[in-house]
Amino acid sequence: MSVLAEVIDDLVTGSRILAAEGICDAFGHVSARHPDRDDRFLLARAQPPELVEHDDIMEFELDGTPVGDDGRKPFLERFIHGALYAAREDVRSVVHSHSHSVIPFTVTEAKLRPLLHSSAVLGKDVPVWDAQTTFGDTNLLISSNEMGEDFADVLDSGTCALMRGHGSTVVGRSVREAVYTAVYLEVNAKLQISASSLGEIKHLTDGEIDLIQSRLADAKPGEGYDRAWQFWCRRAGMAHTYAGSDT
């Protein structure tokens, strides 16, 4: 199977996983940089992630222009994706969602920070982008390259950033990593809300975050991202797409 076919497979399965895990509902999307052309990215046509099929994957230039436009309706917010691929060479996949537990951290001063080893992928600082800061009153959607670039500036060199009154966006070195980070962003947010009600929280130290991230970067099949992917494939009814370490 070509690398392109593998990436498209992961986009379809990743969309279904994000729906099954409750990270996306009717809204949200996952993209990948084109494996053969760094100046393009792949993203489904506009539709709920749970419904994404292979034929729904479209190709875009980094400024959001559809390649070989065939009339399929693209996501309005494709500018989030393009801007991040343009700003960061290391980014190979982007997930944008409105997952629920994260929202409270976008509208309060409470700072979301990793407290669980599995959420070390969120990094040492999770910034919040507020469309108001640069653009004043808007409909909060990232509907232009200018807004996308402003968001990319705030995300900076991190793995995720929150969007005030809207949701969050994460980046990864692969679709599987981005999906993993999106899920554990939600898990960490949910646990941090609970823990906050009990008292002061002891978050992961910077040293712990570095060590856990470096272990994940070196993970083999069956470990870390891969074991989670296997589990989520099954829950999303996509077990047939998982080729594990033993096969």
Place this chain on the structure above:
Amino acid sequence: MSVLAEVIDDLVTGSRILAAEGICDAFGHVSARHPDRDDRFLLARAQPPELVEHDDIMEFELDGTPVGDDGRKPFLERFIHGALYAAREDVRSVVHSHSHSVIPFTVTEAKLRPLLHSSAVLGKDVPVWDAQTTFGDTNLLISSNEMGEDFADVLDSGTCALMRGHGSTVVGRSVREAVYTAVYLEVNAKLQISASSLGEIKHLTDGEIDLIQSRLADAKPGEGYDRAWQFWCRRAGMAHTYAGSDT
């Protein structure tokens, strides 16, 4: 298909969606103004929304009198619907529910306000109607036109109002809009309870609410209400009723 048949389809599908999304349980109902006669509305006979079929839809005069009464049992609280259609020409659909996260805002001084872009449909002010204010001790149900009119006065020109110790009612320009608003009223309430535990909340600004509402009003197939409807149809086992933008 006639407009009337389309509206009845949406009432049946909308009832199932409200059940599947946990907005209604055994109780709650969705109605539509009759598309051919502004002085009548359509509402299922009294039964759990999950069970509503086409043949269950009854026709009512705005004062709640069943048209061509055939012995089917109407909902006691049909007066909510009639009073809103009588008071507001722009209202084409009404949803009444007891969805759980909204209840705490009906019995405390905490003010429910939109904090998420998807909940801008709730508008700038969500009033609380208390049967005690005008009627003293009651069984809390809106069981007369007098009570319905009192509630319509409190809802005023808005899209939703809460009912103390009881639930909430939303209005829309279509069944799909009213169902969307009912779902995001619940989502916003749930998120506002969580966010309140973290600190002061930055709600949507009035300007943002206006911009988002105007975008939704102009939405095309595949966007906003329509994409959510497609997703919810599938979750409610009603995917076959959705004719999307590509068909």
Place this chain on the structure above:
Amino acid sequence: MSVLAEVIDDLVTGSRILAAEGICDAFGHVSARHPDRDDRFLLARAQPPELVEHDDIMEFELDGTPVGDDGRKPFLERFIHGALYAAREDVRSVVHSHSHSVIPFTVTEAKLRPLLHSSAVLGKDVPVWDAQTTFGDTNLLISSNEMGEDFADVLDSGTCALMRGHGSTVVGRSVREAVYTAVYLEVNAKLQISASSLGEIKHLTDGEIDLIQSRLADAKPGEGYDRAWQFWCRRAGMAHTYAGSDT
């Protein structure tokens, strides 16, 4: 169908409903007074409520002695049921559960009180029974008539009472009423915990409680308890057992 057969049907369906609604897990039970003999009650043999079948229903004297003992294992806590039937002529059904949201009100000073019209069935006062008060350290289970009678004294003339560190027990004039009360005890507890985090709660007034209870007492098929029962039957996979108002 004989009244006895109807009551046994309702016990089986009620057990399944309590499991499907998450009121009971592996533990908990629902009983009914024998319709032909006020000095006996009917209760399943010891097993998870989700598994109860017609043949599992046993007959007991009010002191908990199995009638025609055939070696089936009875619930240890049958003394809760017997003591309530002995103390209160009006009680026709009893539900005991460990439903989760209620537990916090059994171990804190917070007073559970109805805040939702559907939970008016809980009445004006929901007492907490603590085994410590009369019996000192125990395993918290009501494993004797003496403990059952002590609990019945605390429940007094009400419809429900909480049990510290253990759960709750409700009584009803029918199996359907007791199941309804058990479900709305849990719902009210869940909502009261949420509402407490927002501020002072305006509970139902005594007058409202009286009016709602009197409406429920006079409810016809398709209303109140009956509409909820129809809905819950369906969710519990027992729709075939519901004979509605139209049949």
Place this chain on the structure above:
Amino acid sequence: MSVLAEVIDDLVTGSRILAAEGICDAFGHVSARHPDRDDRFLLARAQPPELVEHDDIMEFELDGTPVGDDGRKPFLERFIHGALYAAREDVRSVVHSHSHSVIPFTVTEAKLRPLLHSSAVLGKDVPVWDAQTTFGDTNLLISSNEMGEDFADVLDSGTCALMRGHGSTVVGRSVREAVYTAVYLEVNAKLQISASSLGEIKHLTDGEIDLIQSRLADAKPGEGYDRAWQFWCRRAGMAHTYAGSDT
């Protein structure tokens, strides 16, 4: 059936139960001491617990060395299990998980203590192990015998201990007991978070804990652990593996 075959059956069913009850997700594991050799234990190869089959069960020496290594990938954290079997003769089974409600108690000063009769199995003191204390910055995983022994010291003679920013581990005299304790650790944590929001909590007294634990130790088929196991088997799709008291 040999005792070994029974233990392996319980490991497979226990894995599925931990997944179905939401105690384990992609991660977590349950082991048993080898019934014929106290110096060995049984644990599945590395994979999500929901997928565990009989053929996945591997045999280990107490220092974590696989017996008859055949290339199957073992869990990295098998050192938790080995260290506990080495330190405690009475331990016959170990469950390690990241169940969500427990995490807040690992990162705050709030002390987890039993408040529900079913959670008396947690004992009078639930300590928190922090990898930082002895090892400084790590990736938080117990990846050596040295770390396993340090954790066993903190668990001491108890039935469970929490792990900061990571999860928890429980021990039992059988697989069924360990699974029961893992489930009720999560339930107690969830309820304690809720109850904390209502005020001061009245936890179980030491005398109550002793009495409940002694009842469970003497439980017959159909009671306590066994009734819960029957219920959980059914929910996990493993009802066919349960041979109840009547068969």
